[in-house]
Amino acid sequence: MKATQRLSLLLSVLVLLSALLLSCRESGEGAGEGSASSSVTGDVSPSFIQMVYCIYFNADLFEDYGLESPYSLVEADEWTLERMIALGKGFYSDENRNQVVDAGDLIPTVGAYWDWPAVFHGCDIPWVVRDETGSLTVNPESYGEKGLDVMDQLTDFVQVDHALVEDSNPAGCFVSEQALMLIAHHGIATTHLRDVSFEYGCVPVPKYDSAQTQYYSTVRQPISLFGIPAAVPAGRLEMNTAVLEALASAGYRVTTPVVFGRIMQYQTSASPEMTEMLELIRRTEAFDFGRIYTREFGGYCDDTGAYLRDGKEWSQFGPSADRMETLLEEFIRKIQTGTYT
Numbered sequence: 510m511k512a513t514q515r516l517s518l519l520l521s522v523l524v525l526l527s528a529l530l531l532s533c534r535e536s537g538e539g540a541g542e543g544s545a546s547s548s549v550t551g552d553v554s555p556s557f558i559q560m561v562y563c564i565y566f567n568a569d570l571f572e573d574y575g576l577e578s579p580y581s582l583v584e585a586d587e588w589t590l591e592r593m594i595a596l597g598k599g600f601y602s603d604e605n606r607n608q609v610v611d612a613g614d615l616i617p618t619v620g621a622y623w624d625w626p627a628v629f630h631g632c633d634i635p636w637v638v639r640d641e642t643g644s645l646t647v648n649p650e651s652y653g654e655k656g657l658d659v660m661d662q663l664t665d666f667v668q669v670d671h672a673l674v675e676d677s678n679p680a681g682c683f684v685s686e687q688a689l690m691l692i693a694h695h696g697i698a699t700t701h702l703r704d705v706s707f708e709y710g711c712v713p714v715p716k717y718d719s720a721q722t723q724y725y726s727t728v729r730q731p732i733s734l735f736g737i738p739a740a741v742p743a744g745r746l747e748m749n750t751a752v753l754e755a756l757a758s759a760g761y762r763v764t765t766p767v768v769f770g771r772i773m774q775y776q777t778s779a780s781p782e783m784t785e786m787l788e789l790i791r792r793t794e795a796f797d798f799g800r801i802y803t804r805e806f807g808g809y810c811d812d813t814g815a816y817l818r819d820g821k822e823w824s825q826f827g828p829s830a831d832r833m834e835t836l837l838e839e840f841i842r843k844i845q846t847g848t849y850t
Contacts, residue, residue: 620692636799
């Protein structure tokens, strides 16, 4: 699925409400399994905007080191995982001379271990997809050839080029001008980047390669989900759906543009490129079932970052994928039987 349709067009499927939830990859689509939606998010809930991922970069450092701007790479449709990694090669410096890669050094890219999975998903590898029968399943690409390739590249980035996987506050390294790039959701910027003294920009999480047709700006939990109880009388269902549609329409036309245009664009000197990138990120929001319900999957959805932090080989993830499949089946069963709480 592609993240191109807006919530206001998708909420009409609620007329076909079932007790199940729809697997989502499109922006603002429902969250669950089945042929219709009973939980939706997107423009109906502006608070989700702070949970959309992007890559922040220190524009001053890029200029000082003579590096090609990520804006130019996006414009040329060359903003890929390989190019992002290449920008950081040779940048690392053990500034505090403690022979440990930490936030006191010059770091090519920094992110919390729970944020690094956004790069994995940006390569068009969602955790949960539909199989040939239409049922939800753990995406075999996540631990297959493509997933292994992405993780091999990221592992080299961490172990060879000394990108940093943090356990606590990755924004601190970026704010202190020690990091070239920061992997973060928008909420980090509103709390940490308002008063920085340097010029910075933001771009979507990179594509896997130039053949990938679009970006995927993953949304992580917690976000608000709106639904209509299955017990709602048939005569009220259409009215409830219309109310959600009206809220989504108002959010899309009025609220979301203000949040992106005035609140998320924190720097008074923000460039036209920043405005364009914020709109691009907005258009490519991507909702993944496994990410939204990561609690129900035992936290395995953060394992890409944890493996990078701990130096583990991604080829060892197979048994965890099997466990995720079992948890997915149990979760769907609870939804079907009305026992999920």
